[in-house]
Amino acid sequence: MRPSLSVLLGLFVLTLATAAAVPPQSGFLDSYPPLQPDARHPGSFIYLAPGGSLKGLTKVQIDPILVWYSKDSTYQGIDPNELSAVTENLRKALVKHLEPTYPVVDTAGPDVLHLRIAITNVMAEKKKRGILGYTPVGFVIGAAKNAATAGPNINIASATLEVELLDGSGKRIAVAIDPLLGADIQKENLTWSDIGKVLDAAGTRLRGRMDSDNLHP
Template identity: 35%
Template sequence: MRLTLLTLQTLFMRSKMRTASLIVGAVLVVPFALHCGAARADYLIPDSVQLTPVAQFPGTKGYMAPDYAAQRARLHSVYLVPVEVFLAPDSPYKGIDPEEMAQVTRTFAQILTQEVIKDMTVVDTPQPDSLILQIALTDVRLEKQGFRLRNLTPVGVAINGVKRVAGISKISFKTMTVQAIGASGDNETLLFAIDNPPRPGDVQESVRLDEIPKVLATKARNLRAVFQTIRDAH
């Protein structure tokens, strides 16, 4: 399957536009996302990509080009497109600070570099021999701890003060799906695509923003395992 030059450029432009939208303020982020459909769980992966279930990972779907091995052999570097985040339309909370969200994407990019592409040559700008890797957290639902009367008590005030000092966030991630696309930098050939949501039946526990690196590390390892499974099946 080939992505046309226009399609690939559109993907990169959407990435730049959405990344830019994160720094203009929380008031502008949500209207922009909802207007352009960025909250769709399948937004990163084009509708034309035929995903198939990955039996070893219930709920996960993937695609790999029939000639992946030959295509991949021609590529000698990896360019990681800035990680994106798409809030679900029904997210209980949408007012996260843009810098906090940017910190999440930077953290995930660092984890991906250390966990998924650690043995590859990573470049700052895409080259003709680069694998273009684009990853997003989609269908994200956020929660925020509400106001409680106990916060007005001396104990409550003291607890909140300790939390602020410790960097404990009141914002939590409730759900998220990891999506990934890999394409060659020279002829825009789509090499693989992965949609890795939580497993069906999993209890979705809220994870505080300051605890999210642990979850992202697990997500990165799962993404690597899914990719290796799909690759080995071809």
């Protein structure tokens, strides 16, 4: 059975937020194709390459997730530990909800769907914090005692998720650009606990979409 590409693209849609126009180009993608609104997911935009197919792609390879700061961010201070906390915990959430049914592998192959992912339009905020307010190396969201109240320097309230799907040969299959937070999420003063829930929800939605699309005929 030939998998539905439009259905799989929905696994990257992390919200039902609305948007009036395609988000500005961050520069993450080498080239930006003509994107169209995803009718089933308001606020999201997709591009399907002519003749693109997911047939035979039964495994997933996820490149290191990148973070691109918005050009409109007046403060450019970057805490590398916070970046790692977001990207590593997002990857863990994706892997947790995909495996073991959908193996996540480290090497490319003819049966491997290659994903390039970036969290873009991220803002930075300067905050006055004591020594206990800084994010430690190897921080795991949800493990810290102050996760429910601690506020990070990184601001993802207006962030978007850019995803490029490539086949085993490196040929582009599709592109999806989605808002990271849903309309039901309080965007002001996000805590690490809030961010953890957003990232875990991303993994849950991805797994649900994978289950609805027959990648293993």
